[in-house]
Amino acid sequence: MNLIDRYAQRRFLRASRAAEQRVGLAGGIKWALRYVFPDHWSFLLGEIALYSFIVLVGTGIFLTLYYIPSDSLVIYHGSYPLLQGEQMSEAYRSVLNLSLSVPAGLLFRQVHHWAANVFIASIVLHLVRIFFTGAYRKPRDFNYFIGLTMLMLAILEGFAGYSLADDLLSGMGLAIAYSVAMSIPFVGAQLASLVWGGPFPGNSTFWPRLEIVHVLLIPAALAVLITLHLAMIMRQHHSQFPGPGRRERNVVGTPMWPAYALRSIGLLLAVAGVLFLLGGLVQINPIWQWGPFHPYLSENGAQPDWYIGWLIGALRLMPNWELVIAGRTVIPNPFWGGAAFPLFVFTVMFFWPALERRVTGDIRRHDLLERPRDRPMRTAVGAAFLSWVVIVFAVGSTDRIFYRLGVSYTTQIHVWRAGIWVLPLVVFFVTLSACRSLQRSGSHPLRAWQGNVVRRSADGRLEVLSDSPDRVVPPATEPPVGTVPGREFES
Amino acid sequence: MSPEDQSPVTRGAKFVGVLVALRAAARAVRGRAPGSPPPAPESDVDPSRRTVPANPRMEALVGVLLVAAAAFGFAFTVIYIVASANTQLLGIAMGGALCLLAVACIVAGKFVVPQETHVEERGPLLDEEQTEEVVTMVGEGGEGISRRALLVGAGGVAGVAVLTASAAPLASLGPTLNPLHQTPWARGVRLVDDQGRPFRAGDIHIGTFYTALPEGKDPESFGAGVLVVRLPAEFIQLPAARRDWAPDGILAYSKICPHAGCAISLYRYPTYAPTSQVPAFTCPCHYSTFLPGEGGRLVFGPAGRALPQLPLVVDGEGHLRAAAGFHEDIGPSWWGVHRAQS
Numbered sequence: 001m002n003l004i005d006r007y008a009q010r011r012f013l014r015a016s017r018a019a020e021q022r023v024g025l026a027g028g029i030k031w032a033l034r035y036v037f038p039d040h041w042s043f044l045l046g047e048i049a050l051y052s053f054i055v056l057v058g059t060g061i062f063l064t065l066y067y068i069p070s071d072s073l074v075i076y077h078g079s080y081p082l083l084q085g086e087q088m089s090e091a092y093r094s095v096l097n098l099s100l101s102v103p104a105g106l107l108f109r110q111v112h113h114w115a116a117n118v119f120i121a122s123i124v125l126h127l128v129r130i131f132f133t134g135a136y137r138k139p140r141d142f143n144y145f146i147g148l149t150m151l152m153l154a155i156l157e158g159f160a161g162y163s164l165a166d167d168l169l170s171g172m173g174l175a176i177a178y179s180v181a182m183s184i185p186f187v188g189a190q191l192a193s194l195v196w197g198g199p200f201p202g203n204s205t206f207w208p209r210l211e212i213v214h215v216l217l218i219p220a221a222l223a224v225l226i227t228l229h230l231a232m233i234m235r236q237h238h239s240q241f242p243g244p245g246r247r248e249r250n251v252v253g254t255p256m257w258p259a260y261a262l263r264s265i266g267l268l269l270a271v272a273g274v275l276f277l278l279g280g281l282v283q284i285n286p287i288w289q290w291g292p293f294h295p296y297l298s299e300n301g302a303q304p305d306w307y308i309g310w311l312i313g314a315l316r317l318m319p320n321w322e323l324v325i326a327g328r329t330v331i332p333n334p335f336w337g338g339a340a341f342p343l344f345v346f347t348v349m350f351f352w353p354a355l356e357r358r359v360t361g362d363i364r365r366h367d368l369l370e371r372p373r374d375r376p377m378r379t380a381v382g383a384a385f386l387s388w389v390v391i392v393f394a395v396g397s398t399d400r401i402f403y404r405l406g407v408s409y410t411t412q413i414h415v416w417r418a419g420i421w422v423l424p425l426v427v428f429f430v431t432l433s434a435c436r437s438l439q440r441s442g443s444h445p446l447r448a449w450q451g452n453v454v455r456r457s458a459d460g461r462l463e464v465l466s467d468s469p470d471r472v473v474p475p476a477t478e479p480p481v482g483t484v485p486g487r488e489f490e491s
Numbered sequence: 492m493s494p495e496d497q498s499p500v501t502r503g504a505k506f507v508g509v510l511v512a513l514r515a516a517a518r519a520v521r522g523r524a525p526g527s528p529p530p531a532p533e534s535d536v537d538p539s540r541r542t543v544p545a546n547p548r549m550e551a552l553v554g555v556l557l558v559a560a561a562a563f564g565f566a567f568t569v570i571y572i573v574a575s576a577n578t579q580l581l582g583i584a585m586g587g588a589l590c591l592l593a594v595a596c597i598v599a600g601k602f603v604v605p606q607e608t609h610v611e612e613r614g615p616l617l618d619e620e621q622t623e624e625v626v627t628m629v630g631e632g633g634e635g636i637s638r639r640a641l642l643v644g645a646g647g648v649a650g651v652a653v654l655t656a657s658a659a660p661l662a663s664l665g666p667t668l669n670p671l672h673q674t675p676w677a678r679g680v681r682l683v684d685d686q687g688r689p690f691r692a693g694d695i696h697i698g699t700f701y702t703a704l705p706e707g708k709d710p711e712s713f714g715a716g717v718l719v720v721r722l723p724a725e726f727i728q729l730p731a732a733r734r735d736w737a738p739d740g741i742l743a744y745s746k747i748c749p750h751a752g753c754a755i756s757l758y759r760y761p762t763y764a765p766t767s768q769v770p771a772f773t774c775p776c777h778y779s780t781f782l783p784g785e786g787g788r789l790v791f792g793p794a795g796r797a798l799p800q801l802p803l804v805v806d807g808e809g810h811l812r813a814a815a816g817f818h819e820d821i822g823p824s825w826w827g828v829h830r831a832q833s
Contacts, residue, residue: 036611073711103575107582139616175752176776179823189671189825194664199671200713200752200822205664237613245538245610252538255609262600266593273589280582296685296702296716296746298754300775315751315793316777322795322824332824333795334751367613368533399778409778410791 037260038240038253042133044267045126050226051271052119057219059112064215066102067164068094069207080288088292091207092166096288111279116158118275120307123151131352131382133369135239137362141353143232148349150225153218155307160214162285162305166207169285169302171293175200176315180338185330201295241369248367301399310389313396314341317416345389376435384428391420541607549602556595563588672829674714674745674817676801681706682719682743682811691809695721695741700758700772702746703811714821716746716754717801718772718783719811726770726784733786736802741811742783743801745821748774750794752823755781772798795824797831 020026037043070090076083078093079100088096098105127147130136136144159177163170178200181192195209196202237251246252254260278284290299304312314337323331356378357363372379395416402409454462567584574580633639682690682703690703701719704710721741729737736742746754753776761767771790773780779792787798799821802814819831 034609034611036609104571104578104581106578107585110578111582172753172776175754179751182823182825186826189668189827192825193668193671194661197664199673201711209664236616237611242532242534243538244534244536247533247535249613251611251613252608255607258604259600259606262596262604266596266600269589269593269596273586273591273593275586276582276589277586278582280579280586294716295711295713296704296754298756298775300756302775312777318793320779320789320793320795324830327830329795329824329826329828329830332828333793334823337793338751365616399775413778 033255033257035234035256036237036251036253037256037264038238038246038251040241042129043238045122045129047264047267048122048271049119049126050230051268052115052122052275053222053226054268055115055272055275056112056119059108059115060215060219062108063098063112064211066094066098066105067091067211069164069211070094071166071201071204071207083288083291086292089166089207091164092287092292095165095167100288107276107279109279110282110284111275113162113284114278114282115275116161117284117306118271120151120154120158123147123154124307127151127349128386132372132379133239133241134366134375134378135369136353137356137366138353139236139365140232140239143229143236144353145350146225146229146232148346150222150229152346153222153225157214157218157222158305158307160210160218164207164210164214165285165287166293167287168290168293168297168299169287169304171201171295172298172302173304173308175295176312176334176338178202179332180334183332183335184339185335188332188335201293237367239367239369241371246368248365251367301403303397303400309396310393311338311342311396313392313394313398314338316398317392317395317413317420319417341392348385373435373438376432376439379435380428380432383431384424387427388420388424391416391423395420537610538608539610541605543605544602546602549598553595553599553603556591556598560588560591560595563591668827671825671827672820674821675705675708675712676714676717676813676816678813678815680708680813681806682717682803682813685710690719690811692739692741692805692811693809695719695811697721697723698760703743705813713747713752714745714817717743718746718755718758719743720758720770720783722770722784728784729786733800733802736800736814738803738805741803741805743803743811743813744772744781744783744787745799745801745817747822748776748779748794749796749798749822749824750774750777750779750792753777755798799831 016026068090072090073087074090074093076086076088076093076096078097080096083096095109099109100106130144130147159173163174163177178192178196181195182188184191193199195206197205197209238253240246240251240253243252254263291297303309315334316337318333318337320333321331321336322329322333395413398409398412398416401407401412454464456462563584567581567588570577570580570584636642683706684690685702685704687706689706690701695701699720703717703719704715708715710716719741721739722737724740727737727740727742744755748755751774753774755772755774757773757775759768759771759773759780761770769782769784771780771782772787774792774794777793779794780790781787781794781798782790783798787800789797799817799819801817804812804814806812820829824830
């Protein structure tokens with residue numbers, strides 16, 4: 001250690017002692033520095049969601065300093081020539097000015113929008129990983145419930161966010177949301193009037209309400225839930241896949257300091273960097289092209305942000321059933337696709353851990369994850385359920401498919417009204433047999449090659465070269481067979 | 492072969508066949524190895540290790556990456572000052588700086604700092620003794636209380652009352668529901684375009700649709716927008732009660748879809764009679780399709796009721812006016828929606 005290093009170390013020690021005399025946390029910090037993270041790429045999905053949230057908060061603070069939550073009608077005289085003289089809400093004008101006049105405003109708005117899409121996408125992928133590896137089992141079921149709650153909040157938050165712009169596209173989305181709220185049996189009209197402050201498009205208190213929901217209430221709830229989520233993970237430690245040295249009652253991996261911290265900070269920066277590149281280079285939601293919202297206007301070929309697609313699909317797929325009893329509309333149609341469908345999907349997910357415990361009778365604590373193939377039934381049911389939701393999601397794009405490929409819209413809807421029940425069954429049986437055949441063969445479909453590099457010595461003896469504990473060393477009774485095509489190993 | 496022709500043997504064989512098929516299906520679902528799956532494989536290898544890379548070349552690479560990130564970072568500030576409207580350059584600068592920093596961190600984390608695989612034991616989560624002690628300690632807080640039921644009951648009631656009281660003002664967020672039944676349309680209101688110019692019957696041509704608003708009323712109100720079309724007589728088959736709602740073949744309908752409240756903006760008019768379908772309105776949100784010639788009847792899509800029709804008259808000056816307000820509620824349905832008499 002040279003002189004400068006020694007000096008720096010001494011200063012650091014002095015600063016640490018000064019801090020410790022006041023807070024006394026060295027024990028906790030020591031524990032945190034040695035906290036072990038098991039390495040697997042799929043564990044990063046949740047981290048991507050967390051880091052997207054950080055980017056969302058940062059860019060969101062910038063945006064909220066410019067946004068005006070007001071439905072007052074104003075005449076536009078800003079820098080965008082095509083909207084000159086248009087009557088629009090003050091909210092829409094403020095987002096136009098933020099995008100087109102505030103330096104770097106469009107960059108931040110587009111990064112924010114991209115981050116929202118990536119945030120929810122990574123939560124969904126994280127959930128898929130959690131489900132198919134059985135990570136929701138005891139003791140992690142509480143945390144799984146917190147995660148599902150955060151997913152619901154995130155979808156609501158995203159929708160509230162892009163609705164704030166009050167452009168033509170988001171106004172149509174709000175009209176649909178209002179209709180879904182109205183469609184709730186018995187209390188829908190009261191609820192919708194409560195939220196909107198009157199019949200659609202609502203009175204002028206609606207916009208400040210929507211803004212507070214988007215910038216304070218839901219983000220605060222998410223922040224609390226994220227804290228709980230992480231605290232619970234730290235208490236229980238991460239789950240891990242089976243592997244060398246890995247047991248139910250230990251956790252094997254990289255300690256937080258220094259390697260993991262650097263890599264994780266690297267991931268945070270990578271997420272932020274990619275989001276800034278997307279926000280700078282890939283246009284998203286160009287609201288000046290949609291124009292201002294008026295209830296009597298709409299645009300054709302409208303598509304919401306991706307995470308609303310499954311609700312649009314459900315609303316489109318649903319036949320025109322409406323339950324009317326004695327002149328009272330008990331269940332208006334949008335209830336099925338817009339409320340009952342997502343409610344059902346989330347209810348199934350919330351009850352799954354309990355359901356599985358009941359079926360398998362397994363109430364033990366599990367810290368080792370399972371490969372999807374080793375639980376064919378769970379994997380098949382999950383894949384079928386996922387395909388069911390994904391089909392509904394895809395139906396949200398039927399008009400785009402008609403536009404691009406010319407397949408009649410009505411034909412598509414009629415086909416999918418049947419396909420929605422047939423295809424998941426097919427997925428179920430295909431997944432079941434795929435899991436079983438993978439279980440038998442032991443092969444790994446995602447790795448191009450899994451074997452051992454061997455060397456044949458002059459006397460014909462085969463010697464395994466790889467010393468990695470991750471490599472499967474074949475039993476001595478069986479001679480190792482197979483080499484990489486085109487690659488010979490000579491002694 | 493009719494059922495009576497079957498011998499008991501045939502029927503028995505069929506029954507057995509069905510049973511076998513059912514059992515095969517059940518086995519396919521349950522799998523060949525019923526019962527709980529084998530426990531997750533545990534391994535007793537000790538994977539702990541620590542290597543110190545001592546890799547000056549990688550250190551140099553990290554240094555280069557950090558300097559490059561710094562260059563991009565400075566570039567952002569420069570671009571912000573000289574070309575702040577250039578979103579692409581700003582994005583490349585900031586995104587580039589962050590991505591380079593990310594690569595520097597990851598390279599440092601994997602190739603510069605000590606690499607360690609560490610094993611940590613997981614303690615049990617449930618500590619029986621402590622849990623019991625907690626329960627006992629909480630219980631001891633109620634020592635010597637004889638009227639426990641009274642206190643718990645009264646406390647519960649007080650809690651519910653206070654919660655209700657604090658939730659009740661939520662109701663003041665919303666006004667009464669009466670406005671849901673109101674639209675700006677009434678007898679005599681003229682139809683105008685979005686610039687306020689009144690529509691004349693002669694302005695309405697066959698083959699296209701017009702958006703009309705009520706003269707002198709709030710155009711932003713939900714029920715304001717109406718669709719106006721003119722149809723040749725062969726396409727008009729209105730119910731008897733609506734015979735005089737369409738003067739000169741001009742029809743008006745609420746523009747708000749009775750499914751989910753979007754404005755209807757697609758109009759289909761036959762251009763080649765032998766293959767085309769009758770004129771129709773389609774909502775661009777969920778593609779509910781309504782026939783203007785048949786009183787707004789739904790022919791496709793999820794809407795639960797027909798498109799509300801506005802009765803029209805042509806006044807002495809040739810202007811279009813509403814003959815009356817809507818006879819049913821416009822917009823999405825709810826519990827108390829007034830539906831058309833059919």
